[in-house]
Amino acid sequence: MRKKFILLVLLQVALLVGIIAYRQYWVATGDKVLLKTAPVDPRDIFRGDYIHLRYDISTLDLNGLGVKESFKSNEKVYVILEKNPEGVFSAKSVSKELPAGKKFIQGRVQHEMPSSRWEVVLKDDSENLHELKPQGFWNVKRGDRITFCLDERGNILIFYKEGADYKPKCRRGQSLSGIIEEIKEIKTRTLHVEYGIESYFVEEGKGRAIESSRDARELRVKVSLRKDGKGIITALLVDGKLVR
């Protein structure tokens, strides 16, 4: 009885130690990549003390990447990664088979859906032309007068048509109004992918601070990749500084 009891308790200890050892082995032997995070819908950021993360590679523009295949929900995919000059990795291609000789991360397809992106030319009141790339630009035609609210990096925060019932104030950025000269809608297919690295545990109360500073600062995540491309987060970097 005593021996069996000790044996079973040791089995439990072995499992816990095994989990730790496995993770350490994964980190020690895995390929390291740095990924850039993307903004998250602010309604579902917090899940307890977890920061919910999304990456640039979480949404892939299939046409832009030159991928013709279609993907089913829950299908396993390998996203081939390429390093940019800043040292951050971005998606180069997607494949259903294990790519050989390339750096890649394994993920699961959430869904594939048709989508559009827009390229717009706006002439402001001083007759200057501006090229803008709004995310959604429905119900607008050439000749409409539009006001954009842009942040310091030129990203569009909001926009509205002249004569609209609701005109939001541009608090955090700078307004730009003018007449739409050109609208180009580029139809594409977007693939939403999950990599199993979408949450990161932080100390109680710390998550909110990191989240609120995300717009202003850059949040990057260090990931270690197993041979089959499964990733595990090893560090979180805010403006290059390690978050503990």
Place this chain on the structure above:
Amino acid sequence: MPPRKEDFSFQRKLEQEIELWLKEGILLPDQKERILERYRLLKRADEKAGPGKLATTISILGSILVGVGVILFIASNWSAIPNWGRLFIVFFSMLASYGLGFYLRYEAKNYPKVGASLILLGSLIFGTGMFLIAQIYHITVHYPNGPLLWGLFVLPLAYLLRFKSLISLAILVLLIWLGMEAHLRTSHYSYLETVTMVPLFFMAGVTLWGIGLMHREWKSLRIISTPYILIGSLITFFTGYILTFNLYGLRFESDALLIYYPGIAVLFLVAMIIRCLPEGKEKGWIPETLGLVILMAIVIYLALFFPKASPMSLRGDLRLFFNILFALEIVGLITLGFIRRYPIYVNIGLLFFALDVVARYFDVFWGLLPRSLFFILGGLLLLFGGIILERKRRKILASFNIKEADE
């Protein structure tokens, strides 16, 4: 000294033996009465000393509180404690409670109930420790694996020690695993309805119940059959209760859950077959086993073919069918409880009888009566129903109280 549990089983055997002695003429009827009276006195003394269950309950609650405390301590001092410190707390508190628990129960033997609760605490720290380690190292790979491993690693310990508390813990975390895994699997299917999980859990409930009955027929496992039967029958009745409502415009079948059904069905069949093997089974085992098999068959039909392959004419009628079935289940369970003097069955049967009456009252009279009258009548019905049920329940339980104390 109040008699221990083992003394009651001794007393039961003694009663059987005495009958033999009487027949063989070793004892006189007067002597028989005197011997039995002696043990009745012991039993009364034990009743006065207070139930042993109270000590067990209090020490189990204590274990849970300490377990929660350990986790909260680590969570609220997250940055103050380095990684190795957090791991040390997990491993040390787990091993200490296992060790001390084992010592108190089996070596020193002076606080067996507290010892058992400390072993439960060890298993609680083991499971929560696993989640804590996942947090420390940011391991986010497939969440349901956590409860699955927890359950699978606690189960052997539960069988070795024959603890109801550990069996209950393992069953509960494995049910959580089933729910998480099924939810994750179905979340990729856009047509998922909330009721799709009902047949899955109905099956799980019937299977747990069956496994419990299998344990009950085997002497060495009998002591840990109660958690299986209790949790299994509660889930079966709760899901059966859900099926009495008007849900038959929704979908019960789902391709996403197909993968679970063969496994559960095989487990159920094996349990049922093993149950039938031993000699000298309990009274009423045939209708009980048959009843469970029929319930399983019905729920498999629901899970596979509704509404996909069931004829139009059947769809609306299923509600009536499941209401009749539920009423039959209740009657069957209470009858079995009577025949077998098994209070769990009587209590669960009466509980769901009351719930069913309330639900049907709402269904039938909500639209027919003015609101005020509806509530007054409903309230009166509940009050009187409560009194009658409580009296009936007490009478039933008292009628086999002597037997119950022996269990």
